[in-house]
Amino acid sequence: MKLIRKWRNMVVDRIFSGIQPTGTPHLGNYLGAIQNWVNLQEECSSVLYSIMDMHSLTMPKEPAVLRQNILDTTAAILACGIDPKKCFLFRQSLMKRASQNSEGTVGLLTYPVLQAADILLYKSTHVPVGEDQVLHLELAQDIAQHFNKKYGEFFPVPKAILSTTKKIKSLRDPAVKMSKSDPQKLATVSIADSPDEIVLKFRKAVTDFTSEVTYDPASRPGVSNLVSIHAAVTGLSIKEVLHQATGLDTAHYKMVVAESVIQKFAPIRNEIKKLQEDKSYLIKVLEDGAEKAKELAAPIYQEIRRLVGFQ
Numbered sequence: 001m002k003l004i005r006k007w008r009n010m011v012v013d014r015i016f017s018g019i020q021p022t023g024t025p026h027l028g029n030y031l032g033a034i035q036n037w038v039n040l041q042e043e044c045s046s047v048l049y050s051i052m053d054m055h056s057l058t059m060p061k062e063p064a065v066l067r068q069n070i071l072d073t074t075a076a077i078l079a080c081g082i083d084p085k086k087c088f089l090f091r092q093s094l095m096k097r098a099s100q101n102s103e104g105t106v107g108l109l110t111y112p113v114l115q116a117a118d119i120l121l122y123k124s125t126h127v128p129v130g131e132d133q134v135l136h137l138e139l140a141q142d143i144a145q146h147f148n149k150k151y152g153e154f155f156p157v158p159k160a161i162l163s164t165t166k167k168i169k170s171l172r173d174p175a176v177k178m179s180k181s182d183p184q185k186l187a188t189v190s191i192a193d194s195p196d197e198i199v200l201k202f203r204k205a206v207t208d209f210t211s212e213v214t215y216d217p218a219s220r221p222g223v224s225n226l227v228s229i230h231a232a233v234t235g236l237s238i239k240e241v242l243h244q245a246t247g248l249d250t251a252h253y254k255m256v257v258a259e260s261v262i263q264k265f266a267p268i269r270n271e272i273k274k275l276q277e278d279k280s281y282l283i284k285v286l287e288d289g290a291e292k293a294k295e296l297a298a299p300i301y302q303e304i305r306r307l308v309g310f311q
């Protein structure tokens with residue numbers, strides 16, 4: 001039965017999360033968020049996922065590039081297993097009347113406020129995200145609490161749902177997170193990378209001078225990042241993957257991890273390619289999702305206006 005309102009002992013009424021349309025997601029997006037999104041849509045009755053096109057304007061974008069990126073991101077998350085029958089999948093801008101200033105600074109200042117609005121507009125209770133979004137979520141919590149104090153209990157205070165791999169690090173600098181905007185090409189693994197690209201990126205991954213494979217994120221961040229990725233893509237525990245790595249040096253281990261990533265994403269990569277060819281299907285999914293999300297948000301928005309005194 002899908003109407004389970006509990007997830008790992010939490011009462012979950014409404015899941016909401018989002019991703020910027022930067023094209024095809026990377027390993028960090030997948031392991032930090034999208035994998036959890038797929039699981040949550042199976043277990044929770046009210047689930048919304050949004051392509052955050054307005055947020056992506058904090059970095060100026062050519063309209064044609066943005067349009068294409070929206071479709072590529074949609075194809076990728078559908079290929080990862082997001083099912084529009086089990087969740088509402090829609091574009092953020094189809095829900096908002098005001099337009100976002102695209103000129104850098106204002107966008108950056110208003111970014112977390114817009115994010116809070118996204119979450120609160122649906123009275124979301126849980127937000128599956130990577131660790132880098134927790135501060136933004138705290139602002140949404142503060143706003144919800146402040147509103148409730150002033151106008152009476154209305155918004156649930158949204159909680160983060162973090163995956164076990166909360167933060168995947170750059171393969172070139174394990175001190176920073178893996179990020180789409182990293183200028184170093186070998187730092188970030190896209191989930192649609194070819195097997196050759198994946199092997200190259202892992203071969204060049206920065207580790208340290210110890211050849212043994214151990215897990216100690218504080219003193220050995222590089223190799224520990226590989227262990228985390230390996231565990232996450234195979235579904236094994238850290239202990240189990242360390243056991244498998246017994247006797248391997250880091251150079252060999254990098255190839256084991258690369259192979260596990262190739263295996264995991266091969267079917268997803270094929271599915272992305274197929275979906276990218278069906279542009280009208282992608283557009284339809286997003287439009288249908290927006291209709292359903294609007295229906296959900298409209299009475300909440302009306303109620304907010306009434307409580308505040310706008311009507």
Ligand SMILES: Nc1ncnc2c1ncn2[C@@H]1O[C@H](COP(=O)(O)OC(=O)[C@@H](N)Cc2c[nH]c3ccccc23)[C@@H](O)[C@H]1O
Nearest residue numbers: 017018019020028029032033115129130166167168177178
């Ligand atoms: N290296 C990494 N390791 C682990 N997780 C990571 C890594 N990089 C990214 N993530 C997670 O991927 C999701 C999408 O990332 P975005 O940067 O598009 O995510 C963002 O830029 C958001 N501001 C989009 C957004 C706008 N409004 C929202 C409302 C709720 C939730 C999210 C949003 C996120 O969950 C992010 O935590």
